[in-house]
Amino acid sequence: MKGFQAFMERYFMPVAGRLAEQRHLKAVRDGIIAVMPLLIIGSIFLIISSPPYEPWAEFMAPFAASLSIPVDATFGLLGLIAVFSIAYSLAKSYGMDGLSAGVLSTAAFFVATPLTEEGNIPLNLMGSQGLFIAILLAITTVEIFRFFEKRNIVIRMPDTVPPSVWRAFTALIPGAVIITLVWGVDLLLRSSWDLSLHGVVGAVLREPLEMLGGSFWGAMIAILLIHLLWSFGIHGISVVASVMAPIWYSLTEQNVAAQRAGEELPHIVGQPYMAIWWAVGGSGMALALTLLFLFLAKSKHLKGLGRGSIGASIFNISEPVIFGAPVVMNPLLIIPFILAPLAVGIITYFSMSIGLVGKPYVIVPWTMPPPFSGILTTGDFRGGILMLVNIAVAMFIYFPFFKLYDKQLLKEEEERKETAAAAKEEEA
Amino acid sequence: MKITLLCALGMSTSLLVKKMNQEAENQSIDAVIEAHSVDDIEKQLKTADVLLLGPQIRYKKNTLFKQADEAGVPIAIIDMKAYGMLDGKAVLEQAIALKK
Numbered sequence: 001m002k003g004f005q006a007f008m009e010r011y012f013m014p015v016a017g018r019l020a021e022q023r024h025l026k027a028v029r030d031g032i033i034a035v036m037p038l039l040i041i042g043s044i045f046l047i048i049s050s051p052p053y054e055p056w057a058e059f060m061a062p063f064a065a066s067l068s069i070p071v072d073a074t075f076g077l078l079g080l081i082a083v084f085s086i087a088y089s090l091a092k093s094y095g096m097d098g099l100s101a102g103v104l105s106t107a108a109f110f111v112a113t114p115l116t117e118e119g120n121i122p123l124n125l126m127g128s129q130g131l132f133i134a135i136l137l138a139i140t141t142v143e144i145f146r147f148f149e150k151r152n153i154v155i156r157m158p159d160t161v162p163p164s165v166w167r168a169f170t171a172l173i174p175g176a177v178i179i180t181l182v183w184g185v186d187l188l189l190r191s192s193w194d195l196s197l198h199g200v201v202g203a204v205l206r207e208p209l210e211m212l213g214g215s216f217w218g219a220m221i222a223i224l225l226i227h228l229l230w231s232f233g234i235h236g237i238s239v240v241a242s243v244m245a246p247i248w249y250s251l252t253e254q255n256v257a258a259q260r261a262g263e264e265l266p267h268i269v270g271q272p273y274m275a276i277w278w279a280v281g282g283s284g285m286a287l288a289l290t291l292l293f294l295f296l297a298k299s300k301h302l303k304g305l306g307r308g309s310i311g312a313s314i315f316n317i318s319e320p321v322i323f324g325a326p327v328v329m330n331p332l333l334i335i336p337f338i339l340a341p342l343a344v345g346i347i348t349y350f351s352m353s354i355g356l357v358g359k360p361y362v363i364v365p366w367t368m369p370p371p372f373s374g375i376l377t378t379g380d381f382r383g384g385i386l387m388l389v390n391i392a393v394a395m396f397i398y399f400p401f402f403k404l405y406d407k408q409l410l411k412e413e414e415e416r417k418e419t420a421a422a423a424k425e426e427e428a
Numbered sequence: 429m430k431i432t433l434l435c436a437l438g439m440s441t442s443l444l445v446k447k448m449n450q451e452a453e454n455q456s457i458d459a460v461i462e463a464h465s466v467d468d469i470e471k472q473l474k475t476a477d478v479l480l481l482g483p484q485i486r487y488k489k490n491t492l493f494k495q496a497d498e499a500g501v502p503i504a505i506i507d508m509k510a511y512g513m514l515d516g517k518a519v520l521e522q523a524i525a526l527k528k
Contacts, residue, residue: 016487030467233508235436235484308514312443319440323483324512367439 009232016229016239023093025242027142028135031086032245035078036363039249042074042256043362047379050259068260075256076123078249079130083109086138094146100171104178105141109134111182112197114190125198128253131246132209133201141178148174206250213247216349219269223278223345227338230283233328237283241274248274255361259379265359268352272360272377277348278341280370280391282318285340287370288394289333290321292402299409302402315367325405332408336401340394347390357382429459430475431523433506434466434492435482444506447516448523457520466492473499478523483508502526 019025049060049067060067084102091101112133116122148154154173157166182197189195212218222240229236241248252270259265281287290313293306302325309320327333351357358380364373374387431448433441441463452459464472466485469492473479479501481492486505496503504526510518 013487014490017490020488021491230484233483234487238436238485239487305513312440317440317443319435319482319484320443320512320514322512323508324514326508326512328483328508 012232013234016234020239020242022242024090024139027090027093027139028086029242029245030089031082031138032249034085034089035081035249038074038081039078039363040365042071042076043364045070046075046256046259047362047376050379071256071260072123075253076127078127078253079134080106080109080126082131083134083138086135087142090139090142091145094142096142096146096149097170100175101138101142101145104145104171104175105138107175108137108141108178108182111179112137112186114196114198124257127257128250129202129206130198131250131253132206133198135246136201136205137182140182144178144181145171145174148177209247210251213244214251214267214269216269219273219345219349220342222274223341224338227284227341230322231328231334231337233323237275237279244274245271252361252363255359259361265361268349268359270360271363273348275366276316276364276368276373276377277360277387277390278345279316279318279366280344280373280387280394281313282316282321283341284318284322284327284337285344285391285394285398286318286321287313287316288340288391289325289327289337289398289402291391292395292398293321293325296402297406299406299413301409301413302406314369316369316373317367330405332401332405336398340397343397344390344394347393348386351386352378357386429477429527431459431461431478431480431520432472432476433461433463433480433482434469434472434485435463436466436485438463438465438468440484441482444511444514444516444519447514448520449516451516451520455520457524459520459523469495473501476501478527479503480519480523480526481505483511 045067049064049071050057084106087105088098088102092098109130110121113122113125113130149170155169157169186197189197189200213222222244226236226240229239248269248271251267252272255265255267255270278285281290290306290310293302294310295306297303297306305321305324309324312318312320322328322337325333327337348357352359358378360377360383362377362379364376368376370391371384371387374383374385375381377383433445435441445461445463448459448461452461466481466488469479473496479496481489481503483505485492489505493503504522506519507522509515510522
């Protein structure tokens, strides 16, 4: 295990570090995090407009249309807001003017968006359907902008002109190039093949990625990877989400759209599945392990840890248990730490796919305690029951490993007590 | 002195901060201790005397240590065991030793 750890620290850690620090991935992640509060606010309106309780839902039905306005303005604008905030973050990371980059890429986004027959902006392309083209355009815009700035192909102003004025002029030449370029590409696609940029990016990028990321196996691989990383004490979800987050959000927004249209929800895997369902008490279903420590541990160490970390664990913070037990680099606990979330992931997936429990479509803060998180994300009271079953299953998987480890610690603690007592006797 | 703890979101380190504050009070050490998200490092470097990283983000060590070095702020990774046990005393000692 020591040798393996050294191997991981030497070769794997730098890769994870580079992935997490990669400028464009980081900008995409930061840009999407900026939309997060909106998605949670939108979720609140979504739950009010279609509550999980039938009589209440009937009561709310007349208000559904007006309640959909805040949902449209939050969930429905995921792509539009992301194009601005991703360009902003990326430009900032280069030390460039974030505001100009955001404004330009938003304009580029609209150039690429075909209007409806009545000449309106199509709302459906502003949400998750537009997310991938938003990412692409934000990055392209900033890179072109940077190219011009680096080579000094910008309109310079005398020093006496206030910065807010010359900043607008700096963006003129690169901005014109970006808009013309996007317009030209879109025109070419439209006139030659009757395609739109939205359509092409959707077919080439979005659909394949969503198919992979939204599939059962895609989810299992992600869960496995997250927990392997945690086993070495690395924040697994941060690393994996730096690549997968756009896909998960996009899948969830499609569920939101289907829910509002009264259609069957297309996806199980998405943001709530990945942030909430297999992570009760934090990564590794850590609440199950914390409960075992709290109620069944005989060793002082685990008992104390259970008492100390149960508060954090209820709110899905798992670091105290992961580093305190420790799970990290502890082969005995790593096994159930990986198996429990996988088992829960499988049970959850199949319970949802055969319709025992509703599919998740509501985004809640990840600190939402169970079983409320289960009820709220699915808008289904049975979601809460499934979550409790999941915790029980995880406890069952952890139990034999916990027992062995507890016994081992207890023995060590007693030995230490004996040597201490013996030393005292000698002193006397 | 100001001790700043960084982790992915500043959530789990905030638990540790509470314990460290208690410990500082007990020992009557004059210290301001805060937890923040690692994404805020640039802002935090301006005010912190000592920077401590949660072990779960040590994979970002290379970039973060370089940034701290350039700002002349001593930085270290919190010992895993002390982190897990929320051992405020040990981490406070680590921070003070780092400052010296």
